Amino acid sequence: MPSSGSGSAGVPRRRPPTIADVARAASVSPTTVSHALNGLGKVDPRTRERIKQTAAELGYRPNLRAQRLRNGQAKAIALASSMPFAVAAGPSRLGFYMEIAAAAAERAMLHGYALVLVPPVQSGSPLHSLDIDGAVVVEPGEDDPAVGQLRERGLPYVALGREVARPEAPFVDLRGATVTGLLLEHLREQGARRPALLIGAGARHSSVDARAAYERAAAEGGWEPLVVTAPEEGGEQAGYEACAALLAAHPDTDAVCALVDVFAVGAVRAIRDSGRRVPEDVLVATRYDGPRARTCDPPLTAVDLHLDRAAADAVELLLSRLGPGHAPAAQSPAPAPAPEPRVIARASSLRVTRPG
Numbered sequence: 606m607p608s609s610g611s612g613s614a615g616v617p618r619r620r621p622p623t624i625a626d627v628a629r630a631a632s633v634s635p636t637t638v639s640h641a642l643n644g645l646g647k648v649d650p651r652t653r654e655r656i657k658q659t660a661a662e663l664g665y666r667p668n669l670r671a672q673r674l675r676n677g678q679a680k681a682i683a684l685a686s687s688m689p690f691a692v693a694a695g696p697s698r699l700g701f702y703m704e705i706a707a708a709a710a711e712r713a714m715l716h717g718y719a720l721v722l723v724p725p726v727q728s729g730s731p732l733h734s735l736d737i738d739g740a741v742v743v744e745p746g747e748d749d750p751a752v753g754q755l756r757e758r759g760l761p762y763v764a765l766g767r768e769v770a771r772p773e774a775p776f777v778d779l780r781g782a783t784v785t786g787l788l789l790e791h792l793r794e795q796g797a798r799r800p801a802l803l804i805g806a807g808a809r810h811s812s813v814d815a816r817a818a819y820e821r822a823a824a825e826g827g828w829e830p831l832v833v834t835a836p837e838e839g840g841e842q843a844g845y846e847a848c849a850a851l852l853a854a855h856p857d858t859d860a861v862c863a864l865v866d867v868f869a870v871g872a873v874r875a876i877r878d879s880g881r882r883v884p885e886d887v888l889v890a891t892r893y894d895g896p897r898a899r900t901c902d903p904p905l906t907a908v909d910l911h912l913d914r915a916a917a918d919a920v921e922l923l924l925s926r927l928g929p930g931h932a933p934a935a936q937s938p939a940p941a942p943a944p945e946p947r948v949i950a951r952a953s954s955l956r957v958t959r960p961g
Contacts, residue, residue: 621665623665624638624665626663626665627656627660627663630659630663631655637652641657642656642660680717680718680719681718681721681738682713682718682720682721682737682740682920683720683721683722683723683732683740684705684706684709684720684722684723684740685743685751685755686723686725686743686745687745687746687749687750687751688725688809688837689725689837689838689840700895700896701895704895704913705743705765705916706720706722706916708912708913708914709916709919709920710722711917712916712917712920713920716920718920718924721735721737723735723740732751732758733757738760738927739755739763739923739927740755740762740763740923741916741919742755742763742764742765743764744764744765744766744779744809744810744811745764745766745769745770745809746769746807746808746809747769747770747807747808748770749768749770752764752768752771761923761926763776763922763923763926764776765777765779766781767810769808769809769813770808775922775926777915777918777919777922779810779910779915781810781811781813781815782815782818783818783946784815784892784910784946785822787908787946787947787948788862788890788892788906788908788948789819789822790822791890791906791948792862795860795888795956796859797860797888798859799828799831799855799857799858800861800862801832801833801851801855801860802816802830802862802864803832803834803844803848803862803863803865803868803869804833804834804835805834805835805836805837805864805868806836806837811864811892812834812864816832819832831851833847834847835847835865837865840867840871841867841868841870841874843871844869844870844871844872845871845872845874845875846871847871847872848861848863848868848871848872848875849875849878849879852875852876852881852887853879858887859887859888860887860889860954861876861887861888861890862890862891863890864891864892865891865892865893866891866892866895866897866898866905866907867897868891869889869891869897869898869901869905870905872889873889873901873902873905873953883903884953884954884956888953888954889905889906889954890906890907891905891906891907892907892908892910893910894908894910894949895907898951901953903953904952905951906949906950906953907948907949907951908947908949909946909947910946911943911946914944915943
């Protein structure tokens, strides 16, 4: 009968390496090893790298439960938003929120953090009880419940998209005004003279910034501004109804800039049901270049927001705010400027000639 220290077929089971093993191999103290691997204390960068290399060669894996008890860190951050899945993801759970989640999870893991994906946050959400060190909040609205719960707990957070209610709060800019300006410029280049703006009814930065940019463009371009809103939770049907009412009240509308992609899909249906054609009679464009934009008939003109880069930057900004022992110990070089948003023109807004 094999001993308790043996593996299958009588092969001795190898004991996993400990901090003491790493310390002996690297000729340093166990405390120095702990500080080097956990980003604590003052350890010479060359010594830190030598210890990390030694630990990797020995196959050392830290005891995460012991670390949690010792330093109080969960080594987990949350990705949260109050946006309903009707606009953030949809039935397939793909889209804007999920693209951000994938990039954020990858960047968090590079620094040894798990990403907790939180469903749409409303009052009474489990954000109150999640064991996390901080959170990235996607496009917080006015009096955002996710922000409120994080503030109640005293947890650091970073907004992906400017927080309208607290402009001083840390955020990664999604450049709502720039994106709206690019879309309107494209629509005007394609012949639109009376474009309307369709946005969410809430006070997220994307809606607030879009409205301001649209009104400036209308004043400069000399057309009467026409802004309609739809409730986010209504999804595609809300976009359909808002656009149908728009066309009934303003039949000379020749373009719809629907910032929320699910609203844009609904707008295409409403335009067709009114007896008009896309793009021959009414041009359509949206903000997010996601699955809905690419699979709509016709495919929707959209904008490459570089969400992967924005999500990674938000994680880095959050980790830098968590305090000693959280952010990476070594100073990383300053990130390159974020890429500029880019219009991806598709059939919904491309028109060679225009009826008189």
